Amino acid sequence: MENITVKINGAEISVPKGTTVLEAAHMAGIEIPTLCYMKEINEIGACRICVTEVNEGRGFRLVAACVYPCSPNMEILTSSPKVIESRKKTLELILSTHDRKCLSCVRSGNCELQKLCRDYGVEDASKYDGVNNVYEVDNTAAHMYRDNNKCILCRRCVAVCAKTQGIGVIGANERGFQTYIGSAFDMGLGETSCVSCGQCIAVCPVGALSEKDFTKDVMAAIADPEKTVLVQTAPAVRAGLGECFGNPIGTNAEGKMVAALRRLGFDKVFDTDFSADLTIMEEANEFIERVQNGGKLPMITSCSPGWVKFCEHYYPDLLDHLSTCKSPQQMFGATAKTYYAQKMGIDPKNIVMVSIMPCTAKKFEIGRPDQSAAGVPDVDFALTTRELGRMIERAGINFNALPEEKFDDPLGISTGAGVIFGATGGVMEAALRTAVHTLTGETVTDLPEVRGTKDIKEATYKVGDLDVNVLVTSGLANARKVLDSIRDGSCNAQFIEIMACPGGCVNGGGQPQVAMGIRNFVDIREERAKVLYNLDKSMPLRQSHNNPAIKQVYEEFFEKPGSHKAHEVLHTSYVKRSVN
Amino acid sequence: MNSAKSTVPFKGTPEQEAQLLAVIAEKKDTQGALMPILQKAQEIYGYLPIEVQKIISDNTGIPLEKIYGVVTFYAQFSLYPKGEYTISVCLGTACYVKGSGDIYNKLQEKLGIAGGECTPDGKFSLEACRCIGACGLAPVLTVNEDVYGRLTVDDVEKILNKYTA
Numbered sequence: 024m025e026n027i028t029v030k031i032n033g034a035e036i037s038v039p040k041g042t043t044v045l046e047a048a049h050m051a052g053i054e055i056p057t058l059c060y061m062k063e064i065n066e067i068g069a070c071r072i073c074v075t076e077v078n079e080g081r082g083f084r085l086v087a088a089c090v091y092p093c094s095p096n097m098e099i100l101t102s103s104p105k106v107i108e109s110r111k112k113t114l115e116l117i118l119s120t121h122d123r124k125c126l127s128c129v130r131s132g133n134c135e136l137q138k139l140c141r142d143y144g145v146e147d148a149s150k151y152d153g154v155n156n157v158y159e160v161d162n163t164a165a166h167m168y169r170d171n172n173k174c175i176l177c178r179r180c181v182a183v184c185a186k187t188q189g190i191g192v193i194g195a196n197e198r199g200f201q202t203y204i205g206s207a208f209d210m211g212l213g214e215t216s217c218v219s220c221g222q223c224i225a226v227c228p229v230g231a232l233s234e235k236d237f238t239k240d241v242m243a244a245i246a247d248p249e250k251t252v253l254v255q256t257a258p259a260v261r262a263g264l265g266e267c268f269g270n271p272i273g274t275n276a277e278g279k280m281v282a283a284l285r286r287l288g289f290d291k292v293f294d295t296d297f298s299a300d301l302t303i304m305e306e307a308n309e310f311i312e313r314v315q316n317g318g319k320l321p322m323i324t325s326c327s328p329g330w331v332k333f334c335e336h337y338y339p340d341l342l343d344h345l346s347t348c349k350s351p352q353q354m355f356g357a358t359a360k361t362y363y364a365q366k367m368g369i370d371p372k373n374i375v376m377v378s379i380m381p382c383t384a385k386k387f388e389i390g391r392p393d394q395s396a397a398g399v400p401d402v403d404f405a406l407t408t409r410e411l412g413r414m415i416e417r418a419g420i421n422f423n424a425l426p427e428e429k430f431d432d433p434l435g436i437s438t439g440a441g442v443i444f445g446a447t448g449g450v451m452e453a454a455l456r457t458a459v460h461t462l463t464g465e466t467v468t469d470l471p472e473v474r475g476t477k478d479i480k481e482a483t484y485k486v487g488d489l490d491v492n493v494l495v496t497s498g499l500a501n502a503r504k505v506l507d508s509i510r511d512g513s514c515n516a517q518f519i520e521i522m523a524c525p526g527g528c529v530n531g532g533g534q535p536q537v538a539m540g541i542r543n544f545v546d547i548r549e550e551r552a553k554v555l556y557n558l559d560k561s562m563p564l565r566q567s568h569n570n571p572a573i574k575q576v577y578e579e580f581f582e583k584p585g586s587h588k589a590h591e592v593l594h595t596s597y598v599k600r601s602v603n
Numbered sequence: 604m605n606s607a608k609s610t611v612p613f614k615g616t617p618e619q620e621a622q623l624l625a626v627i628a629e630k631k632d633t634q635g636a637l638m639p640i641l642q643k644a645q646e647i648y649g650y651l652p653i654e655v656q657k658i659i660s661d662n663t664g665i666p667l668e669k670i671y672g673v674v675t676f677y678a679q680f681s682l683y684p685k686g687e688y689t690i691s692v693c694l695g696t697a698c699y700v701k702g703s704g705d706i707y708n709k710l711q712e713k714l715g716i717a718g719g720e721c722t723p724d725g726k727f728s729l730e731a732c733r734c735i736g737a738c739g740l741a742p743v744l745t746v747n748e749d750v751y752g753r754l755t756v757d758d759v760e761k762i763l764n765k766y767t768a
Contacts, residue, residue, distance in 0.1 A: 191666030198676045207671035208653050215668075602660075603667060 027095045032102070044075055044088035044099055053101050054540055056110065056139055058177050058228055060089035062543045065182035070117075070175070072139065074109050076100040085109055111143045119151035121229075122172035128230040129413075135228035135538055136175060158203060163211025166219045166386040167234050171203050174231040179539070180204065180223035187525055189500035190333070192217045192603070204231075207603070215603045216336040218499070220329035220523045221383030221407075221532020226539065234383050234533060237404045238414045244375040244403075245288040252375045253363075254289040255355045255434075256280060258296055259381040259445030259528035260408045262554035266535040267412030268422040273550035275558065278427025283415045284379075285428060294430045295378065296437030298355035299444040299453070300567035301576070302326065305348045305593050306450075307458040307567075308584035310518055314489070319343045321494070321509065321516045324450050326350045328388035329523030329532075331597065333499050338506045339599035344519075347594040349401075351444065352378050352385055353394050355434070356401030357592045362580040363434060364397065371397040377404045379411045381445065381531030384523065396592040407533030436572035439468075439559030446552035447497040447527035448473035448480060451520040455484060455493070456566045463487045468565050474556070476526050476548050479505065481516065492516045498525035526552065611684050611721050613654045620658065622647050627662045637665060637673060641680060650681045683721045686728035688766050692744045695734035702756070703742035707731060709759045710744075726767070 025040045031051045038047045048055050059070040068087035075088040078098040085105070093099075100106060117136065125131050140148070158171035178195065181204060185191035192215040196205050206215045224232040245252050265274035284292045310322050325331055325346040334342060349357065355378070360371040378385060385405035388394070394401050406414075415422055429435070440456050443449030452470045459467045463486060472482035473495045480495040494516035496505050502521045508514040524531045526548025537547055564570060581589045626643040630636040640659055641651065648655050651674050653667075660667040674680040692698075692707040707718070710729055714722050721728040737743045740752025744762075751762055 185666065185669070192668055194666075194668040194672040196672050196675045205668075207656070207667040 027093060029093045029095075029097045029099060031099045038093055040093075042093050044077060044086065044091045044093060044097075045073060047093050048075070048088065048099065048101050049544060055088045055101055056142070057089055057540055057543070058135060058139075058175065059179065060543065061179055061182060061226065061539055064186050065177075065179050066090050067178065070177055071113050072110055074106060074113075076103050076106055107143065110139075111145060114140055114143055114145050115147070115150045117175050118145065118148045119153065120155055121175065122170070123148055124173075128173070129233045129236070130230035130536075133536060133538075134230060135540075137229075138538075156201070156203070161205075161211050162235075163213030164217060164219065164387075165213065165235070165390055166221060166383040167212070167224060167232060169204070169212060170231050170233075171205070172231075173229050174204055175229055176202060176204065177228060178204070179226040179228065180232060183222045183226050187498055187500055188218070188220060188222055188523070189503045190216070190218060190337075193223065210603060216600065218329045218332040218336065218523060219384035219387040219532075220499070222524060223532075224383060225530075225532050225534065225536055227536075228539065234407050234410065235386060236410055236413075237386075237406060238410050238417075241375075241377050241404050241406065242287075242414070244377070247375075250373055250375045251290050251369050252288070252377060253291045253293060253359055253434075254284050254377045254379060255293045255295045255298070255352070255359075256284070256379045257352065257381055257445065257528060258299065258442045258449075258555055259531060259534065259551065260379050260411070261558075262445060262529050262551040263381060263408045263534040264412060266537070267409065267416075270423070272537065272541075272545065272547055273553055275554045277558070278429075279422055279425040280411075281430055282425040282428040283420050283422055284411075286420050286425075287414060287418055289377070291431045291434070292428075293355070293359070293434040294437050294441075295351050295355055296441030296444070297434045297570070297572060298351040298358060299441035299450075300438055300570045300573050301354050301358065301593070302348055302351045302444075303440055303450075303453045303457050303567035304573060304577070304584045305354075305589060306346050307454045307461060309346055309348065310454065310458055311461060312585060314517065321514060321519045322346055323519045323521055324454075325595075326444065326450055327384070327522045327524075327528075328382070328391075329384035330499070330502065330521045332384065332387065332600070333502065333523060334506075335597055335600040336602055337503075338510075341506060341509060342597045342599070344509065345597060347590075347596070349394065349593055349595045350385075350388060351441075352380060352405065353388065353401045353595070354593050356389075356403075357394075357396035358576065359434065360397035360399060360401060361592055362576055366579070371399055375404070376400075376402045377406065378402050379408065380405050381408050381528045381534045382524075383407060383532040385533070391595075392598070393595045408531075409533060409535055412535065433572040433575065436570060437562075438567055438570045439562040439565035440567040441570075442558045442562070443555050445528040445555050446474070447476065447522050447525075447548075448495045448520065449527065449555065450522075451493055451495050451518065453567060454518070455491075457568045458491075459484070459486050460566060460568060462489070466566070473520075474552075476546065476552075491518065493518045493520075495520045497522040497527050499523055501525075529555065611652075611723055611725055613652050615648060615654060619647050623655070623658055624662065627659065631663045636663065637670065641670070641674065645680060648684075650684045652682060652684075681719070683719060683728065684725065686721045686726050688727050688746050690727055690729050690744060690746050691732045691735075692729070693733065693735050693737075693742065694731045695738070697734070697738040698742040701741040703744070703754075705756050706742055706744065706754055706759060709756050710763075713759060713763060727763075 068090040073088040161169040261277040265276035356376040440453035529551035
């Protein structure tokens with residue numbers, strides 16, 4: 024590719040033609056601040072915080088660095104007095120309509136606006152105070168709040184909802200000073216066909232969007248001597264939680280996470296990886312049955328509650344393709360409140376099942392119908408990775424100084440197949456490891472074809488005499504393409520994995536927020552997924568069917584995959600929903 | 604947040620829907636089709652309630668929120684039908700200093716609707732306008748073609764009674 028030379032703060036640098044001023048500065052080791060900009064998703068140059076002086080031969084002027092392309096011999100000044108003054112004024116103007124309740128804001132400490140105000144020395148937050156709109160907080164959705172009083176109208180949430188997820192239930196309404204982000208006809212988010220994926224929360228730079236916080240309820244349950252409080256942690260949580268305590272993206276926090284949960288007072292610290300293995304037993308069996316008995320194909324995974332809700336709203340005609348397996352979260356709760364309760368002699372009513380999830384849709388999932396195997400909800404509270412981070416902080420636990428501890432038995436025993444559930448392609452790989460063994464007796468481990476962050480991955484595996492075509496995708500805009508191909512008959516896959524969030528659960532809507540200035544240049548999906556694949560590689564057992572705790576639970580309780588009992592406890596049903 | 608839910612029952616006919624569907628079919632594959640479709644839809648129905656926006660959303664694949672965002676951005680589009688009688692209160696300078704703001708507020712209170720809306724029975728719609736060239740009569744309002752001037756807040760009820768009797 025053709026290169027051009029530009030001068031950044033006096034130093035020459037050669038960059039590929041088409042590089043933006045923002046990218047060129049990044050290459051030169053200078054980070055220009057951004058608020059609205061999301062690479063390839065929200066390139067609207069609207070917030071003006073990235074303004075930078077450039078001279079293309081006609082004197083210096085301010086341009087939006089995020090979208091302005093470099094030209095040959097361009098001179099760029101990234102922090103001249105004029106630039107700093109302009110950025111500071113922009114911040115003061117944003118603050119003039121911002122609800123500045125930083126002390127009690129969930130984002131205090133990792134708010135992008137707060138950090139910029141500190142960086143640019145904004146001394147007077149009320150400099151341009153005047154008339155303000157006052158908005159009611161939208162609490163209609165099961166999983167989140169929208170507080171427009173804190174919204175800075177960057178539209179990152181709008182872009183991720185419409186483009187990455189192909190949904191578009193939120194957008195800018197009205198115009199000018201009256202503009203606000205909301206839904207059609209001012210419906211509450213809970214009335215729309217929002218799928219609860221939480222990607223909007225993950226990209227919000229401020230505290231306008233946040234998950235519904237249930238940490239207080241969980242701490243109250245722990246304090247109640249009548250209750251046995253069990254906790255399960257999803258695979259991806261261990262790949263994200265460390266970031267809440269200043270560790271680099273891609274830190275494995277499993278051991279310290281277990282130690283922290285124990286110190287928070289949970290009676291047993293279990294692992295959703297166990298029920299991921301259980302899911303594989305049921306799902307691989309279901310797939311083989313469908314293939315052998317002419318069932319509905321392609322079969323599509325059902326672990327991701329955001330994806331399931333998406334299918335119910337937007338592709339209700341394809342619900343028969345969904346596996347009837349509950350998600351690992353729900354299988355865990357169902358097993359804990361039936362098998363484990365019976366084994367330990369505890370009344371399931373006295374079990375409080377808490378899950379720690381990288382996901383906000385899990386908060387919706389626990390309230391779904393047909394998710395109460397023991398006559399009480401399978402799971403009582405679904406917390407995000409972020410909520411767990413806050414609980415640990417609030418308890419004064421010095422996370423980084425904790426020892427590495429192990430999960431409790433028996434529902435903390437798992438295999439490498441369970442842990443890779445948290446990355447896109449992981450469920451497919453885990454299912455194939457077991458399905459191939461069931462059909463041919465062969466041992467399969469690594470399946471690199473279904474790994475990685477490519478939008479749509481396809482592979483064909485020879486299993487005995489069968490050619491099995493599989494397809495893996497994540498991000499719901501990608502899922503749309505796959506589902507449309509099922510509708511028009513052009514899809515030749517028999518088994519499909521779909522995860523609502525791009526890259527799978529490691530990049531879930533409940534994971535720690537990473538500032539967009541970092542996300543624009545680092546692929547957090549890959550960094551976090553590496554943690555899980557490394558764990559898989561390091562485990563002695565890497566196939567779900569080899570998990571001794573799984574063997575035991577079938578021997579003692581479920582009998583065999585797909586049994587009547589398994590269907591009662593571990594499988595579920597779906598409902599058709601409308602589009603709003 | 605303004606409540607933008609229509610208070611007037613939707614009375615669209617199958618003929619109107621067929622007309623709208625024909626417009627959508629003709630335009631939907633062209634770039635920037637939404638604006639011309641919305642303009643035609645407003646011509647057909649007179650306004651753009653949720654029922655109409657849903658037809659457009661379902662048949663173009665454009666999310667309802669995106670359509671609503673455009674409709675609320677442009678003053679030219681209305682979410683409410685016009686009533687049998689359109690009450691237009693002048694909020695121009697002369698009328699305003701003579702108290703037309705209070706009259707406008709009184710009408711909103713009496714009719715139970717905000718400016719730009721229509722009463723649920725379809726009888727009255729209320730809007731603000733700027734100078735109608737009758738400053739000598741300030742404050743002024745019109746009900747369809749009828750002009751009322753030199754008003755006080757107490758006149759509001761009498762005027763409304765003329766049209767409800």
